[in-house]
Amino acid sequence: MPDLAHPASGLVTPADIERFERAEPLERRIAPTVYELFQRSALEHGDRTALAMVRTGERDERPERLSYADLLAGITRTANLFAALGGPGVGVAYLLPSLFETHVTLWAAETAGFAVPLNPLLSPDHLADLIEASGAALLVSCGPEISPDIWSKARSLAERLPGVRIVCVSAPAGQANALDLADASSLQRGDGLTFAASSDPQDIVAYFHTGGTTGAPKLVAHTHRNQLAAALGVGALLGISADDVVTNGMPLFHVGGAIATSLAFFAHGATVLMLSPAGLRNPAMVRGFWRIAEAHGVTVLGAVPTALSAILDHPVDADLSGVRVAITGAAATPRVIADRFEAATRLRLHEILGMTETGGATAIDPSGGRATIGSVGLRLPYTRLALRRRTAEGGLGDLCAPGEPGVLVVSGPTVSPGYLDPDQRDGVFIDDALNSGDLARFDEDGKLFICGRAKDVIIRGGHNIDPALIESMLLRHPAVAAAAAVGQPDAYAGEVPVAYVVLKPGAAVTTEDLMSFAERETAERPALPKAIRVMDALPLTAVGKVYLPRLRLDAMIIAARARLEALVPGVAIGIEGHEREAGQLALDVVVPPEIDAANISEILSAFTCEMTVRGVA
Incomplete structure (x- = not known):
């Protein structure tokens, strides 16, 4: 039986978690x-490596390193700088690639006030809106020698937000309005804070933005307790110790990169191996992934499913015997990817269910037991998971019976206080619990399986279709590298499934071939895609999730055009699609003067989206 008094021993069953909780209260286990x-961590592991960075992926590369003592000193100096510039409680936004300085900025901001991590791929308008909404007074960015694109956006933001002070990693010479981070922080004390820092575990220390795969970002509040309880849970279920080295190729504006594969490991004195400033978007990291794992003593091998798919296109050319557990998360792992990974590495993938709204982690398939393919494992200690029925109005109903799937509801210390904008909280944060929007079930061992997103389910003439069934089927085709399925509006069935695929390099297959394959392999006829469309690449979020609104919009435009061409043949009608600020989809239809715009609106009544139909002279 594991030593349940110590999180590093790992937990395997629901009963283990219950005994772990009874052994000590949460407050005695976390700072x-x-x-x-x-x-x-600095007191116990001062000279050990907290952060390491590889940039080339070559076998003989010597990584940059930062010890726990130096990391603490950097956080302290930088927190003192932030407090000096904006006062205690200051909000610090950052727009950075994955650097040592990004870690220092994040944790220093949470010490001095609150952090606002930003996705560099967002537009300047969107970034400005997030900074203004958060109330951040400082923006930490980087100079053009690190990222010309980020520097350009930072300059644009400086013009739009004159009240926000710019602090820059490697500030270019002659930029009077950009304070150099290294120069300015070097003037601050590194052996202690010069201000009264937050001491209440319930104080808000960050606003992480989230939009997932389905909409515009929301600012999610994190408290000390949210993040520390999540970090504890990750450590307990993965059995993290100071001997671990984890790969981290995720961006640090995402909770997966910041909490699950960073803070949880810092709590145990482990080493976080950063896979270049661009993470696994860097092709060199993908090509050299296996070699990097061997060369740098990786024990916890992690990557999101889309990255794993690309990594698996390269043969395993390294000794992985030092890897004790392989983890993945941020999106559901297709069965074919899990099977390919196991065949190539002889390791099973342990999935993590993480949400921004739950401090970065919700459930984990524990490392101490055999991974269950398709499951995200067990709840984190001190949290509670419940399944509730959906009401006819789409709300939460009664608790589900044993074995019955339902909407996953999370409660406990990891759950965020809510979104910064109160108008976004309705139906999501209910009585200190989180309506995750995920459809899920438990198996007889208490392991959790995610069946899909409630909002992603395709409803075809009353049949509920899980897109994952279609995607997994298409991924079994030897020519398909990636697949995604969405609902396309239909006048008769409400919506029908359509699929988008990316082919493997050099693959020669037609859409007719793919449709024939789908007809043979689809067990449930309503799940047979109405169409399969080949793309060069699926649209992805910055953390590798398929960005579904882009595909839904494409499907909507195609369906609208086909319906109008069938009912109003020979007439030139223009159709454009748009994503609104709130993540809603909209169609803009332009008709010639001889066509009644009201008639067009009636024809497209099955399209449940914002629609503008206007005539043109």
């Missing part, structure tokens, strides 16, 4: 604040 976590 009261994030800064104190780093103080404790």
Whole structure:
């Protein structure tokens, strides 16, 4: 039986978690604040490597390193700088690639006030809106020698937000309005804070933005307790120790990169191996992934499913015997990817269910047991998971019976206080619990399986279709590298499934071939795609999730055009699609003067989206 008094031993069953919870209360297992976590780690593991960075992926590369003592000193100096510039409680937004300085900025911001991590791929308008909404007074960015694109956006934001002070990693010479981070922080004390830092575990220390795969970003509040409880849970279920080295190729504006594969490991004195500033978007990291794992003693091998798909296109050319567990998350792992990974590495993938709204982690398939393919494992200690029925109005109903699937509801210390904008909270945060929007079920061992997103389910004439069934089927085709399925509006069935695929390099297959394959392999006839469309690449979010609104919009435009061409043949009608600020989809239809715009609106009544139909002279 594992030593349940110590999280590093790992937990395997629901009963283990219950005994772990009874052994000690949460407050005795975690630091009261994030800064104190780093103080404790530096005290116990001062000379050990906290962060390492590889940039080329070559076997003989010597990584840059930062010890726990130096990480704490950097956080302390930078927190003192932020407090000096904006006062205690200051909001610090950052727009950075994955650097040592990004870690220092994040944890220093949470010490001095609150952090606002930003996705560099967002537009300047969107970034400005997030900064203004958060109330951040400082923006940390980087100079053009690190990222010309980020520097350009930072300059644009400086013009739009004159009240926000710009602090820059490697500031270019002659930029009076950009304070150099290294120069300015070097003037601050590194052996102690010069201001009264937050000490209440319930204080808000960050606003992470989330939009997932389905909409515009929302600012999610994190407290010290949210993040520390999530980090504890990850450590307990993965059995993290100071001997671990974890690959981290995720961006640090995402909770997966910041909490699940960073803070959880910092709490145990482990080493976080950063896979270049661009992470696994860097082709060199993908090509050299296996070699990097061997050369740098990786024990916890992690990557999101889309990255794993690309990595698996390269043969395993390294000794992976030092890897004790392989993890993945951020999106559901297709069965074919899990099978390919196991065949190539002899390791099973342990999935993590993480949500921004739950401090970065919700459930994990524990490392101490055999991974269950398709499952995200067990709840984190001190949290609770419940399944509720959906009401006819789409709300939450009664608890589900044993074995019955339902909407996943999360409660406990990892759950965020809510979105910064109260108008976005309705139906999501209910009585201190989170309506995740995920459809899920438990198996007889208490392991959780995600069946899909409630909003992603395709409803074809009353049949509920899980897109994952279609995607998994198409991924079994030897020519298909990636697949996604969405609902396309239909006048008769409400919506029908359509699929988008990316072919493997050099594959020669037609859409007719793919449709024939789908007809043979689809067990449930309603799930047979109405169409299969080949793309060069699927649209992805910055963390590798398929960005479904883009595909839904494409399907909507194609369906609208086909319906109008069938009912109003020979007439030139223009159709454009748009994504609105709130993540809603909209169609703009332009008709010639001889066509009644009201008639067009009636024809497209099955399209449940914002629609503008206007005539043109």
